[in-house]
Amino acid sequence: MGIVQRQGLRNTIISYIGLGLGFVNTALVLPNFLEPQQLGLTGTLSSIATLYAQVAAFGFASVGIRFFPYFRNPEARHHGFLPLLLGVPLLGFVVVTALYFVGEPLMLHWYADDATLLQPYYAWGAVLALFMLLYSLQDAYLKGLYHTAVSSFIQDILQRLLIVAGALLYACGVLPFSGYVVWYVGVNGTISLLLTGYLAYLKELHLRPTRAALQIKPLRELLSMGGFTLLGTLSGTIIMNIDMLMVGAQVNLTAAGIYGVAANISTALAIPARSLNKIAFPLLADYWKQQDLPRMADFYRRTTLLNTAIGCYLALGIGLNIDFIYSLMKTRYAEGAFVVLLLLGSRLFDSITGVNGLIVVTSPRYRYDLIFNTSLSILTVALNWILIPKLGISGAAVAAVIAQVSINVARTWFVWYSYRLQPFTWRIPLVLGIAAAAALAAWLVPLLHSLLLTMLIRSVVLTAVYGVLLLLTRAVPEVNGLVQNLARKLRS
Incomplete structure (x- = not known):
């Protein structure tokens, strides 16, 4: 059985377990530990961070999967593909972050009735978006390398278990609610760091940039594809998250x-x-x-x-x-x-x-x-x-x-x-x-x-x-x- 078949079988098993676990956790477990307002706050932060990360990524997660075969060369460290994959979205993240904080008064104005609840955690939205961005880019890189089972397990199973663990610590009085929010953000940071460690374990964490990365595929072509992809993925993200944001x-x-x-x-x-x-x-x-x-x-x-x-x-x-x-x-x-x-x-x-x-x-x-x-x-x-x-x-x-x-x-x-x-x-x-x-x-x-x-x-x-x-x-x-x-x- 080839690597693609093995990874596909593992992903199928993980996906079924993760989907079932996600339903039980988010629909039955968390509502017993947290009040509606608290779930609304964490859900709103997550939705904001998801849109934030999508815009900053500029479609480069999909671009990474699409164009990595042109860069693939283990001996040449894939011609500096990973620094390019990370670099453009991180520059985008700097721009979007500036807009995010400049727009804070407007954002809080939309949540006028709950602005005092949301404001203390507003900066954590940027941190959460950064972790989501890094995870999505590393996940795309691993897909190009045909190593997807570990990232699927981390996101579909481990992340959900860790979030429930944080809610349980809150319910037992070990964490205040502010501590749970930090835990929630930290879980996303943890899974991103685990992917980084996994790349290092595979000896695929090549972070030194090279000029060859710009010679194999022109940056203009990558940005053009990224812009087209951004419109599609952003539309999908809006469809999935906008109702929660607008209800709040x-x-x-x-x-x-x-x-x-x-x-x-x-x-x-x-x-x-x-x-x-x-x-x-x-x-x-x-x-x-x-x-x-x-x-x-x-x-x-x-x-x-x-x-x-x-x-x-x-x-x-x-x-x-x-x-x-x-x-x-x-x-x-x-x-x-x-x-x-x-x-x-x-x-x-x-x-x-x-x-x-x-x-x-x-x-x-x-x-x-x-x-x-x-x-x-x-x-x-x-x-x-x-x-x-x-x-x-x-x-x-x-x-x-x-x-x-x-x-x-x-x-x-x-x-x-x-x-x-x-x-x-x-x-x-x-x-x-x-x-x-x-x-x-x-x-x-x-x-x-x-x-x-x-x-x-x-x-x-x-x-x-x-x-x-x-x-x-x-x-x-x-x-x-x-x-x-x-x-x-x-x-x-």
């Missing part, structure tokens, strides 16, 4: 904390799609290379059907048991229950429309993906700006639903119009009908004296009705195939 600014940090937990609960629906995308991306790229549109069409339909079946089951499992989930947290967080239901609908629609975004980004018309991402980020900001003052945290969720539905309809139409590919078959409405029947059966289970017992019975009914109907109707052939394979193994 237009309502308060407490509302941001409640909204953040609700958003984290709904991310359980995205876990299968994220895992699928890691496989789908290289497959779709290969189909485009071979111009094999029939196989791409088949893959598009089959993955959409599978995503719909899994997405419906997870959405119903969470939605029907939302009271039990919130019973595991502090009472105040339950204000986000309706937000969870809205966001589940948004993510489910994303599943039902399939891998349209990946088809666009791997296609010859990949530049249109930038148009879609930019349009989505603008639409998301505008809708949040209009709806949050009127509806509070529910407004942010409604904005997410409208934006997600709109962009997926546009992408699906674009893929059909450009390449005559569409993901829908008669099996999709059949799966939706089965999901509705299973939901009704589980919903008819009366509320018992114990929310835990209610959750268990509803989950059993949902699973039984949904599973049996899927098998009897053969709505998803892959499910029948899986069951038959398991039955054969059991018989043998």
Whole structure:
């Protein structure tokens, strides 16, 4: 087994563990240790730092992956690639940091109701952004070296465990809240330092700059590619973080904390799609290379059907048991229950429309993906700006639903119009009908004296009705195939 296969297998295992751990920690564990306002503060700092680091990096994390093969030469220390990869973003960080501190009065003005809470930690946002920047650049360098498993473990598992450890120290009275914030920032510094140590261990920490780095690829070409990439990655980052920031600014940090937990609960629906995308991306790229549109069409339909079946089951499992989930947290967080239901609908629609975004980004018309991402980020900001003052945290969720539905309809139409590919078959409405029947059966289970017992019975009914109907109707052939394979193994 080659290094790429070994790293891919390790990354898959780490990714599943990390996604599950992330859901449990951010949706269930941290809300028991921290108040909504405290989670809102740390979430806001993290979102600010993420945008900050993206702008400073100027797309060089992606540039590093794209252009490293031209520099690869272990004997020549990769022609000074690492100092170049770090140097331009660090110069960008100096510029963005100056703007960040000059803009402090304006930023705090946006958070007028909570400015006194945010101000003592404002400088820590810059430190956090620096650590995030360094981590992303070193991670990109390691990807170019085909050493990704360690960085995945550090980010997906170790970082999450360390953050929970800090929250536990706060809950036990060992740390004050200010100490927890410093711990949170320090965790990001720790994982960045661990990557530096890992590079040194691999004997790939080449920090001496050379002129050869500017001769292999002109700096202008790197900056041009970086600028294009920045627009795409920044749009994605805005889409992922702007609702949290705008809830904090237009309502308060407490509302941001409640909204953040609700958003984290709904991310359980995205876990299968994220895992699928890691496989789908290289497959779709290969189909485009071979111009094999029939196989791409088949893959598009089959993955959409599978995503719909899994997405419906997870959405119903969470939605029907939302009271039990919130019973595991502090009472105040339950204000986000309706937000969870809205966001589940948004993510489910994303599943039902399939891998349209990946088809666009791997296609010859990949530049249109930038148009879609930019349009989505603008639409998301505008809708949040209009709806949050009127509806509070529910407004942010409604904005997410409208934006997600709109962009997926546009992408699906674009893929059909450009390449005559569409993901829908008669099996999709059949799966939706089965999901509705299973939901009704589980919903008819009366509320018992114990929310835990209610959750268990509803989950059993949902699973039984949904599973049996899927098998009897053969709505998803892959499910029948899986069951038959398991039955054969059991018989043998």
